[in-house]
Amino acid sequence: MRERIYFDCFTYIGKFTPKDENQLYSIDHLLSEMKRCGISYALTVHTLARDYDPIIGNKTLLEEIKSHPEIIPCFVLMPDITGEFPDVDSYLSDNSIRAVKLYPKLHRYFFDEYTCGKIFRLLEEREIPLFIEAGRGFDERYNQATFAEIDAICSNHPNLNVVLQGGRWEEARRIFTLMRKHRNLYIDFSSFQLNCGIEYLAENFGAERILFGSEFPLKSIGAARAFLDYSDISDEDKVKIAGDNLAKLLGIKLYRLDDSLGDELIESAKRGERIKVQIIDAHAHLGDENEIVSGYTPLIKSGIDFVFKRNEALGIKKCCVSSWLSIWADHKLGNEITLKAIRKYPDHFIGYASFNPVYVDDWEEELNYWFCVKKFKGIKPYYPKVLISYNDKRWRKLFEFGNKFKLYALLHPSDNFVDEVDEISSLYPDLDFLLAHTGIGFKHARDLVYIIKERGNVFFELTFTNVPDGLIEFLVEEVGSDKIVFGTDQPMRDPAPQLGWVIYSRISVEDKRKILALNMERIIKRSLI
Incomplete structure (x- = not known):
């Protein structure tokens, strides 16, 4: 049996609002929780890139993670409509970026071919996956695309790997329809907590298209870990979902990093016991x-x-x-x-x-x-x-x-x-x-x-x-x-x-x-x- 290495596709670092005084937010918080929950790697966006300015936020992300190779940067881009954004091709190359996220609703631009087609084509050519939050149901603030928009992008760019993040279990029928239609659509399960949802996705669309995601610091990493560890699928499929699928999308090799020893309940849960x-x-x-x-x-x-x-x-x-x-x-x-x-x-x-x-x-x-x-x-x-x-x-x-x-x-x-x-x-x-x-x-x-x-x-x-x-x-x-x-x-x-x-x-x-x-x-x- 291959070693299971956990790679979280959905994390943030940085200050955010509204925030409760008890919520975590920093790079140190993320690293501590990763070690405690047995997560070796995390794909991370800086909240400054989401909530303020992508260029400043992306730069801040690189500065904060430079001594932490287990944190993989995900850059936020936007279309160059008003001359505020650099040439995307060289921008990604200069920073060795392997993952991109867009926030069309928060950043107020159309999520369509005319507005974003240049970005879609570039990502497709360079085999860089696009991450987009959609299907969030009640959580409209970060619902960045409609299902119709995702359908159009996956149809127009069949070689662009699109990762749907934050999709909730109530949207199962719409999500299943798109998963069935588009082989280039992937999903994380941070909010897709449908009963036996991982089993259903794996059986009907293949374990290769499911990514481990927590949405930390908003959500518990341990909740995501237990969802996978207690799922009734093969060990091989768990290895894929835990980290191999994301590593393959990003073109990187994973090495298991040491985690800390938890109490007896945590250690039982890590083993899916x-x-x-x-x-x-x-x-x-x-x-x-x-x-x-x-x-x-x-x-x-x-x-x-x-x-x-x-x-x-x-x-x-x-x-x-x-x-x-x-x-x-x-x-x-x-x-x-x-x-x-x-x-x-x-x-x-x-x-x-x-x-x-x-x-x-x-x-x-x-x-x-x-x-x-x-x-x-x-x-x-x-x-x-x-x-x-x-x-x-x-x-x-x-x-x-x-x-x-x-x-x-x-x-x-x-x-x-x-x-x-x-x-x-x-x-x-x-x-x-x-x-x-x-x-x-x-x-x-x-x-x-x-x-x-x-x-x-x-x-x-x-x-x-x-x-x-x-x-x-x-x-x-x-x-x-x-x-x-x-x-x-x-x-x-x-x-x-x-x-x-x-x-x-x-x-x-x-x-x-x-x-x-x-x-x-x-x-x-x-x-x-």
């Missing part, structure tokens, strides 16, 4: 009997058996789950799918009962059936679909029941989330509230910190595609590890990056154990049902 400590997933979903649930986005391998087997491979002992149907369209039919999972694997799945108040005819009957008879322990009122505020009187009977029997409720952010959580957590002190998707980012977390500190029945639940580097450390420092629970949101997102985010965080093993299981175990045991 089942984590030995207890893990409870506080936030998961299920599809139906089909392998793929269709509609909003494909939920690949989302059936009961596969979710169970995937959890077994990662070491997730228990899984608190609601079916996708129960939150998305029909809570009664969906709760029955959740019940099937509990019956089939009673020691593994713990049910969330979902409700849409406008379709509840008799609250007493439904609550008795799902909780007292069927023994569900969690409540899942799903605001993003029902659009009913949590302090609305239509939820009152549900929350009163949960408070009486000391249940727990998983709450997704609403339009007035802070005030609503503040109100209901005070009204129902014996009902534990898990605030879903803290991983949205630092601002979202900071807005909720005072409630977590103030109320013993309110907890942070982590999962989100953003996996912000440094956020878990911030939460532990602010509210303590006793007030945080682990979740994956599988099979929407693949569980491995979410697990890796916690495993590779810069906190103690004891804090990790609390977040991964002990806190949720305590919450579940409080239930009187």
Whole structure:
């Protein structure tokens, strides 16, 4: 088996805004995280080239990395429309540049043949790959191209290798269409955390077209590493994705660099081994009997058996789950799918009962059936679909029941989330509230910190595609590890990056154990049902 050398295709160094005071940004930060997570090389852009001036930013990049051969420069270019940019051919040659990135939206130029054709042709002739951020969904700030524009460039320049960076899992169908159409299109998986996304891409388009990418310092390198290391593909394909594919695109040879020794959880994760400590997933979903649930986005391998087997491979002992149907369209039919999972694997799945108040005819009957008879322990009122505020009187009977029997409720952010959580957590002190998707980012977390500190029945639940580097450390420092629970949101997102985010965080093993299981175990045991 060939040695696996990790080469991160998506990193930045340099100051950026807006920035939380806990976020990292410097070359020293990048080098430290690379060594800690076992990353030998990184392709890097300087934020000055993105946010201020490409020429100044590219020059600053070369100066900062000159004594660090493990950092490979990626230059930001722009078309010479107003005479501000030098001759691109000599500019790249003089600096021995093997990778280029464009920011047409940030730098306000058309991303088309007329405007950028000269750059496209030059890169094609010199076999230099073009990196472009697209398909970012919610994150429009750095969404630099449309899928139609990428389609046109790949069609007009079939020998130009184009790397799509930051594409999110929700855009799977559009991304798969382009991958199928264009052999010269590659993808990094920093935000493409589709359940079994690496396996699907490798099987359908070839492992050769997948690149390891983290988007550090915004995202956790450990999350990206776990996504690949726990993927169910061959060791040979993992070698390609880890670094060989990018090295081939850039025409460079890799040598494995020494990494630092981590705690026992990190070292197990590096080997892709089942984590030995207890893990409870506080936030998961299920599809139906089909392998793929269709509609909003494909939920690949989302059936009961596969979710169970995937959890077994990662070491997730228990899984608190609601079916996708129960939150998305029909809570009664969906709760029955959740019940099937509990019956089939009673020691593994713990049910969330979902409700849409406008379709509840008799609250007493439904609550008795799902909780007292069927023994569900969690409540899942799903605001993003029902659009009913949590302090609305239509939820009152549900929350009163949960408070009486000391249940727990998983709450997704609403339009007035802070005030609503503040109100209901005070009204129902014996009902534990898990605030879903803290991983949205630092601002979202900071807005909720005072409630977590103030109320013993309110907890942070982590999962989100953003996996912000440094956020878990911030939460532990602010509210303590006793007030945080682990979740994956599988099979929407693949569980491995979410697990890796916690495993590779810069906190103690004891804090990790609390977040991964002990806190949720305590919450579940409080239930009187």
